[in-house]
Each structure stands twice: as C-alpha cells, then as structure tokens.
Amino acid sequence: MNASIEAHQLEKVRDDFTLGPLDVAIEPGLVTALVGHNGSGKSTLLKSIMSLVKPTSGDIQVLDTNITQSENWKKEIAYLPQDKLGFGPFNGHQLRELIANLYPNWEDELFHRLVHDWNIPLSKKFHSMSPGMQQKLALALTISRGTPIMILDEPSAHIDLTSRHILFDVLSEWMEDGERTLIIATHHIEDIRKLADIIAVMKTGQLIAHEDKDSLAQTYTQYWLTGELPNETLPGEVKRHEQSIITDQPASLEQYLNQHDRSWFKKESLSLEDTLAFMLTI
Numbered sequence: 001m002n003a004s005i006e007a008h009q010l011e012k013v014r015d016d017f018t019l020g021p022l023d024v025a026i027e028p029g030l031v032t033a034l035v036g037h038n039g040s041g042k043s044t045l046l047k048s049i050m051s052l053v054k055p056t057s058g059d060i061q062v063l064d065t066n067i068t069q070s071e072n073w074k075k076e077i078a079y080l081p082q083d084k085l086g087f088g089p090f091n092g093h094q095l096r097e098l099i100a101n102l103y104p105n106w107e108d109e110l111f112h113r114l115v116h117d118w119n120i121p122l123s124k125k126f127h128s129m130s131p132g133m134q135q136k137l138a139l140a141l142t143i144s145r146g147t148p149i150m151i152l153d154e155p156s157a158h159i160d161l162t163s164r165h166i167l168f169d170v171l172s173e174w175m176e177d178g179e180r181t182l183i184i185a186t187h188h189i190e191d192i193r194k195l196a197d198i199i200a201v202m203k204t205g206q207l208i209a210h211e212d213k214d215s216l217a218q219t220y221t222q223y224w225l226t227g228e229l230p231n232e233t234l235p236g237e238v239k240r241h242e243q244s245i246i247t248d249q250p251a252s253l254e255q256y257l258n259q260h261d262r263s264w265f266k267k268e269s270l271s272l273e274d275t276l277a278f279m280l281t282i
C-alpha cells in the first residue's frame with residue numbers, strides 16, 4: 001500500500017534549530033503519535049507537510065503528489081494547528097459556514113453532534129470563548145471535513161476530561177473505515193495509549209524512533225540482580241541503578257548472566273511512559 005505522506009531528506013534550518021534531514025513514510029489505516037520534548041520540531045514537521053513552512057531542502061509527497069507541484073492535496077488533509085489564527089472575530093456559525101464550503105465531503109451531522117456533545121456555544125465569537133471551548137470548536141471544525149488524512153497538533157490541549165473521552169471515541173470512529181490516516185502530536189500519554197498504533201519520537205529535530213506502539217513498549221527490560229552488579233558493562237546495558245540494570249538486549253543479558261552463574265529476582269519491561277521518557281533523555 002502506498003504511504004499517505006512521505007518525506008525524503010527533509011531539512012528545515014531555523015536560526016539555531018535544524019529539523020532533519022529526515023525520511024519518513026506515514027501509512028494509511030493507522031494512527032501515528034508524534035511525541036517529543038517542547039521545541040523538538042514536531043510542529044515544524046507538521047507545518048512543513050502542510051506547506052506552511054518552506055523546507056530548506058528535501059521534498060514531501062501527500063497521496064503521491066509532490067506538495068510543491070499542485071495545491072489539490074490540501075483538500076485531502078484536515079489540519080488542526082496549535083495557533084488558531086484568524087478565527088478570533090468569527091462566531092461558530094460563521095466559521096462552520098466558511099470551512100464547510102471549502103471541503104466537498106464536509107460531515108455536517110458529525111459537526112453538530114460534536115457541538116451538542118461538547119456544549120459549544122456557536123453564537124459566541126471565537127475570541128470570547130474559553131481556551132478549552134476554542135479548542136473543541138476548532139476540533140469539531142477539523143474532524144468534520146470528511147478528508148482521508150487528518151493532522152492534529154496537540155488535540156487534547158486545554159480540554160476537560162469528559163470532553164477528552166468524547167474526543168477519543170470520535171477519533172476511533174473516524175478511523176473505522178480503515179483507509180484513513182491520522183497523525184497527532186501530543187504530550188499526553190493517555191492520547192498515545194488510547195489512540196496510537198505507531199509512535200514517532202522526535203528529539204532535537206531528528207526522528208529517533210518510528211515504530212509500532214507495542215514493539216516500542218518492549219524496547220527496554222529492567223533486571224534486578226541477586227547480589228551486587230558486576231563492574232563490567234553488561235550486554236545491552238543502557239542504565240544501571242544500585243541493584244538493577246536496564247537493557248535493550250534482554251536475551252543476550254540473560255545468556256551472559258547464566259554463563260556467569262548470576263541470577264535475577266525480578267524482571268520487568270519498562271512501561272510505555274517510562275520507555276518514552278527514557279528514550280528522550282538518554
């Protein structure tokens with residue numbers, strides 16, 4: 001199956017920050033969570049895909065079209081940026097009218113369901129809504145576009161717990177036809193746990209991992225050894241505490257320990273949250 005979005009040797013140099021060069025292919029039918037510290041380049045990557053930032057070099061294809069060669073692909077992607085520039089002076093009805101007209105497959109029923117479930121006051125001007133309400137209206141205006149691809153930059157920012165669960169349900173439903181592609185940049189582990197199939201990890205402008213969530217969660221295993229830790233570095237050792245070590249090669253470590261007559265009294269895979277935190281700090 002062809003990728004929905006592909007970047008080849010993409011690079012963006014900005015003052016003291018460089019994104020890439022990176023190669024990435026986003027497959028249809030899957031939810032990709034883009035995670036990384038503040039300033040790691042997630043929004044720069046998403047804006048480059050949306051052609052809102054001009055790459056220094058490299059190229060991007062959306063649905064097999066080079067994004068510099070036509071603008072038709074823009075109707076195929078619904079994008080929620082972090083900054084909702086330009087929405088301020090309009091009320092919800094006006095914004096719905098403006099946006100629905102741009103997307104031929106606009107899903108009005110879905111939009112009104114979200115407005116109802118999230119109690120969005122459509123008659124209020126965007127700039128007089130609370131940040132959480134602004135976020136919910138912007139989400140409703142994005143999710144209802146009827147596009148095959150959706151990119152959400154921090155979708156659950158500002159929104160309350162109940163609204164967030166409605167968001168999880170609607171995004172899962174949005175993915176149900178099996179062909180759609182969803183990318184979410186997020187700092188929330190619950191977003192990742194509930195929604196992601198694939199996790200892309202960004203660190204200082206580089207993609208340091210891009211893999212299936214379940215296999216990523218198996219990357220590191222922690223072993224608590226009986227007795228003192230040996231002085232030498234153990235197979236796959238990435239970190240050690242007083243009595244335990246974390247390894248990314250558990251089979252080799254176990255073989256080594258057996259050969260050296262050493263035993264362990266406990267072993268555990270790092271949780272997904274700890275794995276991500278660990279990958280971002282080492």
Ligand SMILES: Nc1ncnc2c1ncn2[C@@H]1O[C@H](COP(=O)(O)OP(=O)(O)OP(=O)(O)O)[C@@H](O)[C@H]1O
Pocket residue numbers: 014015017036037038039040041042043044045
């Ligand atoms: N308009 C801009 N001009 C110059 N540098 C910028 C601009 N926008 C972002 N940057 C820089 O690019 C780098 C990456 O920023 P980016 O917003 O992509 O990070 P991020 O991972 O999305 O962060 P966050 O999690 O805080 O949203 C940062 O060093 C930032 O200061």
